[in-house]
Amino acid sequence: MNWEMIFGAANSWxxxxxxxxxxxxxRETVLAYIFFGGSALxxxxxxxxxxxxxxxWISDGGPVGRPPADFTQLSGVMALFDSPGGATIGWIHYLAFDLFVGIWIARNADAHAISRWQQIPILFFTLMAGPIGLLLYLLLRLITGKNPDKAMLPS
Structure with missing residues (x-):
């Protein structure tokens, strides 16, 4: 399997x-296209x-003799990422979830009348360091006073 090609295509997409x-x-339709064409895909x-x-059924292209992949122990998770396939699949996981969070941020910010220009830096941080972008958005909601009693809720 050409993991490098899959990695590059997923990144570009x-x-x-x-x-x-x-x-x-x-527009709501634009967000729907990004959701289904981006995160869902x-x-x-x-x-x-x-x-x-x-x-x-497929090989991850990793070294022979390493510990088996196991989500319950750090060594097992490290073994999963110690291969081109495991790293690519893990990266796709990040890409899908971070884009989903970015869509949620944009939709929520639009609903709270936060300008797209204020959203862009937060979306950038969400792309580059997911949880930090989410935290920045929640802080922006808190600071802007848009429903301050509910600013930290995902509504």
């Missing part, structure tokens, strides 16, 4: 979704790779 999210007009790619990998 996610970046396209982020670019559209940041600069396209604030990346999630399908993730499922289409992780299931056959965990079932042993």
């Amino acid at each position: 996610a970046l396209l979704g982020w670019t559209i999210l940041a600069f396209a007009p604030k 990346l999630a399908c790619l993730y499922a289409g790779l992780i299931i056959p990998l965990m079932a042993g």
Whole structure:
């Protein structure tokens, strides 16, 4: 399996979704296209790779003799990421979830009348360091006073 090609294609696809999210007009249909064409498609790619990998139907291209992949111990998770396939699949996981959070931030910010220009730096941080972008957005909601009693709720 060409893990480098899959990695590059997933990265490019996610970046396209982020670019559209940041600069396209604030329309519900645009967000729906980014959700289904971006996050949902990346999630399908993730499922289409992780299931056959965990079932042993495809190789992750990693070194022979390493500990088996195991989500319950650090050494098992490290073993999973110690291969081109494991790192690629893990990265697709990040891409899908971070884009989903970015869509939620944009939709929520639009609903609270936060300008797209204020959203762009937060979306950038969400792309580059997911939880930090989410934290910045929640703090922006708190600071701007848009429903301060509910600013930290995901509504």
